[in-house]
Amino acid sequence: MVRFVARRCLQAVPVLVIVSALVFLLIHAAPGGPLAVYLANPNVRPQDIERLRRALGLDRPIWQQYWTWLWAFARGDWGYSFSDGRPVAARILERLPATLELIGASLACAIVLTLPAGIVAAMRRGGWFDRLMTIGAMAGISLPGFWFGLLLQMIFAVGLGWLPSSGRATPGGGDVVDHLQHLVLPTTVLAIVLASGWSRYLRGAMLETLSLPFIVSARARGLPARRVVLRHALRHALGPLLAVVTVDAALLVSGAVVTESVFAWPGLGSLFTEAIARRDYTVLMALLMLSGSAVIVFNIVADFAHAAIDPRIATT
C-alpha cells in the first residue's frame, strides 16, 4: 500500500511540471505577452514598458523566466495582481470560502440525489423509476449549465420572486436564512449536473455488481434482498463511484466558473472571469495552476481511497 501511494505520487511530479509548462506557455504566447494590456494604453510610455519588462524579468530567456516563476510559485510567492496590485494569494484566499461553500453544498446535494436514484434504478431495472431516471440523467448530462441557471433565475427569482437571483447575501443584510436562500439556485444547477453523471455511473456499477457470483451466492444463502443490495452490492459499487466523486470535486474548483458567473457568486470562478476581462495574467496563471494541481492531487486521493476500499487495486 505504501509503495502504491509512493509510486502514484512520483508519477504525479512530471504531470505537474507539464501542467505548469502549459500554463506558462499559454500566457506568454499571447500577442504582446503579459504586458499586452499596457501596450494598448496610450498613457503608458514606451520607457515605462521597458522598465516593467526588466522588473518582471521578461527580457530574459523564456526557460529562465519559466524556472524563476515555477520556483517562486512553489514557494508560495504568486506575484501581484495586474488589476489592483494586491498579492495574488490574498485575492485568491478571500474568494476561496465562497467557492468551497458552493462546492460543499453541491457535492452534498448531489450525493443525496445520486445514492437512492442509482440504487433504486438498478434494483428495479426497466421499471418506471429506472426509465424516468435514465431520461432525467441523460437530460442532465446534456444540459448547458448556464442556460439551466438562466431558466432557474427566470422562474424562481424574476417570475415567482421566491429566491434572490444573484450574489451571496443581500447587501447590508445577510442573516443565515438570507445566506441559504442565495445558495439554493447555484447549488441546484451544480448538484443536478453532477448527480446526473454520478447516478448513471452508480446504476451501471450496481447492475454489474448484482450479476457477480458473490451476490448470487448471498442471495442463495437466503439473505434478504435489501441486505444483499445495501450491504454487499453497494459496498462493491461504491469504490469506483467514490473515485469519480473525488475527481469531480477537484474539477469543480474551476468547473463552477459558469455557474458562479451566471449567479454572480463571489468565488474563484467569478475571480477568473474578472481576471479574464482585465487580462490579469498573474491571477489567471495562479488559478490555472491551482485547479490543475487540485485535479492531480485529488486523483491520487481517489486512487488511495479506492485502494483502501478494494485492496486488490494496490497490487496491480
Place this chain on the structure above:
Amino acid sequence: MRLPALVLASLSIAALAAPLVAPYAPERIALADRREPPSAKHVFGTDELGRDVFSRVVYGARVSLAVGLLSAVVAGACGIAIGGVAGYAGGATDATLMRVTDGMLAMPRLPLLMIAAVVLQPSVPLLIALIGFAGWMELARVVRAEFSALRVRGFVESARASGADHVRVLARHLLPNTAQAVAVSVTLAVARGILLESALSFFGVGVHPPAASWGNMLYEAQAALATEPWLAVAPGAFILLTTVSINLIGDHLAGRPSS
C-alpha cells in the same frame, strides 16, 4: 435511436437550407417590431433590435453544428494519432505522451479555452481548432489502451512477418479493431464541442455578434431576462435537444441502449 437520428437529420437539413427555412434574414433589424413576444408572425418572438429569433436560431444551428462536428473531427484525428503512436510504440514514447495527456486532462477545459479565445480573438475556423485541441485526451487514452493490448496479439505479428510496414499495421490491422471505441468517443466529442462553443459565446469570447450562434443569443438574452424572457428559451432548448440526441446516439453506439 430512431428519434434522435431524426431530430439531428432535421436540424442539419434546416441548417443547410437556412435561407429557405428562415422567414427573415438573421441580421435584419426592424426597430418597429422590436421586443415582440412569440406570435404567428414571429414564432419565437423578436429581440431588442427587432430581429426574428426563429431565423437567428436556424442560422445559429449552422454555427453550432459545424463547430460541434468539425471540432470532434480535429479531436478525433489528434486522439487517434497521439493515442495510436503511444500504444503502438510503447516504452519511453508511450510514457511521455501519456504524461502530456494526463497534464492536459488536469487542465480545466473551459477556462483554458476562455483564455485562448481572449488572447487569439478567434474566427470560427480557429474556434473549431481550439475546441478540437482541447478535446483529444479521452480518445487518446482509449486508443492507446486498445493499441497496446492489440499489438502483442498474433495477428499483428503475422502481418509484420508477412512484410507489412508499421503504417499498414496501424491503419489496416489495429485501427479497425478500435472503430467502436473511436465512434463513441467522437460522438460524445460532438456534443461537448457544441456545449463548449455555446459556453464560450455565452461569455462573449466565442462567435462574435452580429453573427448568430445559440450561445451568443443566450448572452444577449441574459440582460433582458426580466423583460423579454422568451429570448432565453429557444436557443437553450435547441442546444439541449441537439446534445441529448447526440448523447443518445453515443450511448447506443456504446451498447448502452438508454431509450
